Amino acid sequence: MEKQEKIKILYVDDEINNLTGFKASFRMSYNIMIAVNATDAMEHLNSHPDIRVIFCDQRMPGKTGVQFFEEIRSRYPKPIRILLTGYADIESVIDSINLGNVFRYVKKPWKDADILGAINEANKFYVSNSLLAVKNEELQKAYNELDKFSYSVTHDMRGPLLSILGAIEAAQHIEDISEIRKMLLMMKDSVRNLDDFIKSVHDYYNLNRGELEIKEIDFNEIVKEQTRIFNFTYLVSDVEFKPSIEQKETFRGDEVSIKLILNNLLSNAFKYQKRDNKEKLVELKILVENGKAVIEITDNGVGIDKNYVGDIFNMFFRASSQEVGSGFGLYNVKAAVTKLNGKITVDSEINKGTSFKVTIQNK
Amino acid sequence: MSAPFPHFIIIDDSQLDCFIGEKIIQNTGTYSSIKTYTQATDAYEHIKNSAPGPADAMTIIVLDIQMPVMNGFQFVEAFELLPEDIRSNYAIFMFSSSINESDKNRLENHPCIRKFYGKPISKEIVSSLVNAV
Numbered sequence: 203m204e205k206q207e208k209i210k211i212l213y214v215d216d217e218i219n220n221l222t223g224f225k226a227s228f229r230m231s232y233n234i235m236i237a238v239n240a241t242d243a244m245e246h247l248n249s250h251p252d253i254r255v256i257f258c259d260q261r262m263p264g265k266t267g268v269q270f271f272e273e274i275r276s277r278y279p280k281p282i283r284i285l286l287t288g289y290a291d292i293e294s295v296i297d298s299i300n301l302g303n304v305f306r307y308v309k310k311p312w313k314d315a316d317i318l319g320a321i322n323e324a325n326k327f328y329v330s331n332s333l334l335a336v337k338n339e340e341l342q343k344a345y346n347e348l349d350k351f352s353y354s355v356t357h358d359m360r361g362p363l364l365s366i367l368g369a370i371e372a373a374q375h376i377e378d379i380s381e382i383r384k385m386l387l388m389m390k391d392s393v394r395n396l397d398d399f400i401k402s403v404h405d406y407y408n409l410n411r412g413e414l415e416i417k418e419i420d421f422n423e424i425v426k427e428q429t430r431i432f433n434f435t436y437l438v439s440d441v442e443f444k445p446s447i448e449q450k451e452t453f454r455g456d457e458v459s460i461k462l463i464l465n466n467l468l469s470n471a472f473k474y475q476k477r478d479n480k481e482k483l484v485e486l487k488i489l490v491e492n493g494k495a496v497i498e499i500t501d502n503g504v505g506i507d508k509n510y511v512g513d514i515f516n517m518f519f520r521a522s523s524q525e526v527g528s529g530f531g532l533y534n535v536k537a538a539v540t541k542l543n544g545k546i547t548v549d550s551e552i553n554k555g556t557s558f559k560v561t562i563q564n565k
Numbered sequence: 566m567s568a569p570f571p572h573f574i575i576i577d578d579s580q581l582d583c584f585i586g587e588k589i590i591q592n593t594g595t596y597s598s599i600k601t602y603t604q605a606t607d608a609y610e611h612i613k614n615s616a617p618g619p620a621d622a623m624t625i626i627v628l629d630i631q632m633p634v635m636n637g638f639q640f641v642e643a644f645e646l647l648p649e650d651i652r653s654n655y656a657i658f659m660f661s662s663s664i665n666e667s668d669k670n671r672l673e674n675h676p677c678i679r680k681f682y683g684k685p686i687s688k689e690i691v692s693s694l695v696n697a698v
Contacts, residue, residue: 353663353665356662356663357631357661357662357663360662360663360684361579361631361662361684362579363662364662364684364685365579365581365582365585365684365685366581367685368581368582368585368589368684368685368686368687369581369584369585371585371589371685371687372585372588372589372592375588375592376588381588384584385581385584385585385588388580388581388584389581391580391581392579392581510634529633
């Protein structure tokens, strides 16, 4: 089991005997910090943002415990506040609890069991609060993405459909069969774009929700499979594809993510070619050694404008209108690389070509 | 004497949509010329370099909103900076398959956008465009 750090607890009391007693009783199980006044307490809070529980004596010169808690509450909302007090102060304690400044109180003189019980409860509360905060943040991120997502999805799914609908409408008035054929070809592209988009959405969900499944990777096999796919789906007959694979050791990783990365980067390299180029070229270099795999994909295609290079991994960003991209591919690639704890860099020059380099660690 | 039919410029990153627009406009017969652009920047260059002063007929711009590199709104913003004697020859109509609230608000901020239409373009829409200019 992983060694867990002791929970940090701060105790504020003007009586030094109480402080030393408290520390002596609980220092074995907890990381106890002590302070004789509010100023010292603030110092601890500043240098230890991960203090989970604060005990404070109610009766202190200059400032009561309730006042102290009220003061620090907005600045340090995370630690759980517990008041130590005798029966005499019960009225102000009740008020304070009701106002939410104090989580609970322990009466003085305290018994070890009361303190331990209070720490236990407070810690549970702290942990669930922190989890909640993390979950909230995740939710907020998911909501923001969903907003962007739903608009783009409706647009990107309706777009091709409405194009096809328009084409069917227009075809009713076209007599020339060669015109109709031309239109059918474009309709086919539309259907393929829609299908690619839906596949990307699927990839997106797999990446975000799916677990890694680590197994042995044979890069030769994967590249063979990719080559088959590209021969089917793209008209790559006029693009020269030069794969070179050197796998010097057994590599373990998540096959789905690796395939996704290769598939997206290769399909971009095939798609964004210069139309009039006589020597269209896509190079794939994979080198597996020293505990990592380095994948380089280079093309001599249209390249990416340097103004847009910084944006290419953003969701729904499209830097070219030569081919109808989904704006999803590189976003998914980046997500997959991140998921594998890898690194991706891009080097591109407009009209010269683009080169992507992906490095992933052997698991 | 009746005025000549308008010219058309279609700006849409989808080749198919450009093609359909062209065919539908051709079928109505109510046009002087049709040009299509899959890059808004190319269309902008063409318009910028067009002859200023009164033209033989108005040019209707069929403009898609969501496009890479330069989208419909960025095109409109660039267009608005052109000299008045060029702008007055053009009438912009926006087209999209879907529109969100912030885009609707943006439409209102640009008086040079005459109207918004949902895709796909149809014969009826083309006649209403021709009637509007």
